[in-house]
Amino acid sequence: MADIAEIEQLIRTALPGSEVSVQDMAGGDHLYAHVRAPQFSGLPLIEQHRLVNSAVDHLLGPGRPIHALKIKTEASQ
Amino acid sequence: MIITEEEIRQEVLGAIEQNRIMLFMKGTPEMPRCGFSMQTVACLNDAGANFAAMDILPDPRIRQVLSEHSGWPTIPQLFIDGQLVGGCDIVTELHETGQLKEMVGAQQA
Numbered sequence: 236m237a238d239i240a241e242i243e244q245l246i247r248t249a250l251p252g253s254e255v256s257v258q259d260m261a262g263g264d265h266l267y268a269h270v271r272a273p274q275f276s277g278l279p280l281i282e283q284h285r286l287v288n289s290a291v292d293h294l295l296g297p298g299r300p301i302h303a304l305k306i307k308t309e310a311s312q
Numbered sequence: 313m314i315i316t317e318e319e320i321r322q323e324v325l326g327a328i329e330q331n332r333i334m335l336f337m338k339g340t341p342e343m344p345r346c347g348f349s350m351q352t353v354a355c356l357n358d359a360g361a362n363f364a365a366m367d368i369l370p371d372p373r374i375r376q377v378l379s380e381h382s383g384w385p386t387i388p389q390l391f392i393d394g395q396l397v398g399g400c401d402i403v404t405e406l407h408e409t410g411q412l413k414e415m416v417g418a419q420q421a
Contacts (some may be wrong), residue, residue, distance in 0.1 A: 279397075280397075280398055280402045280405065280406065281384075281396055281397060281398045281402060284398065284401070284402060285383070285384075295385075296385070305401055306401060307401075307405070
């Protein structure tokens, strides 16, 4: 079971100025993160997703709190 | 026959180099063995992509060397012109925005 508020905070800390919303899609360990961040501007989607993933990397994977993280990114000003 | 990890690495990197559009997936395009791989194949087909595919399931070392190369943990992984484009989420998003069609149609420089 993942702590959604903690995950949102981790992403916000990694991407200052971002707007982050994390939702539980199923069972508390399949999460959906919607992230709007100025750092995404001009980056390919893969690099945007890497920035989000790396913020929560230590919580992701088999046997860890997040089993799957679906990501939607948007560049903000 | 014993296949070494180095031979697998050469096979994986060679596939990325030799195929302009290369998909690493679970199963085959005709018979995907995972919903994410299936959805990615559907996006590529819908975008009219002519792509090559490699099944990562027959040997766990395929996934291992692939993820070491790409720095991306999950399957599927789509490469275009040698660059990792993304997995199922990204390919789906690129398909929905119409960008995938442009990417698979553009000629290599």
